[in-house]
Amino acid sequence: MKDLTNVFLVDDDDIFVYLTKKIFASTELKTDIKVFHDGLAAIDFLKANAGKPEMFPDIIFLDLNMPVMDGWEFLDEFKDIYPSLGKNIMLYIVSSSISPHDLERAKSISVVTDFCIKPLAADKVIELIEAL
Numbered sequence: 001m002k003d004l005t006n007v008f009l010v011d012d013d014d015i016f017v018y019l020t021k022k023i024f025a026s027t028e029l030k031t032d033i034k035v036f037h038d039g040l041a042a043i044d045f046l047k048a049n050a051g052k053p054e055m056f057p058d059i060i061f062l063d064l065n066m067p068v069m070d071g072w073e074f075l076d077e078f079k080d081i082y083p084s085l086g087k088n089i090m091l092y093i094v095s096s097s098i099s100p101h102d103l104e105r106a107k108s109i110s111v112v113t114d115f116c117i118k119p120l121a122a123d124k125v126i127e128l129i130e131a132l
Contacts, residue, residue: 039074
């Protein structure tokens with residue numbers, strides 16, 4: 001595993017964001033975490049930094065239910081811009097949804113690495129990061 005892992009948390013749930021940051025802080029993993037409270041803010045950041053792959057995350061944790069632009073809308077945009085980003089990005093949907101429809105829909109989207117149910121346990125976060 002490399003020294004620093006860049007992480008995007010795209011989630012409007014302040015408790016999830018807080019707990020996830022605490023999980024990272026409790027590990028020996030060196031991470032730089034950027035938080036976006038809706039999908040549009042994250043997409044805008046990616047588009048604004050086109051051509052600068054060092055600005056992009058190694059991993060994205062994406063919620064599905066958010067205001068402004070939800071996770072599904074984010075994925076529609078992300079699929080279009082992903083080839084031009086110039087970086088391999090692991091994208092995990094992290095949702096409280098246990099709907100089989102959501103799981104199947106997520107699995108059908110090529111840029112989605114996996115679907116995880118909230119809350120994330122510390123050992124699961126470490127496992128996902130080490131998979132990089």
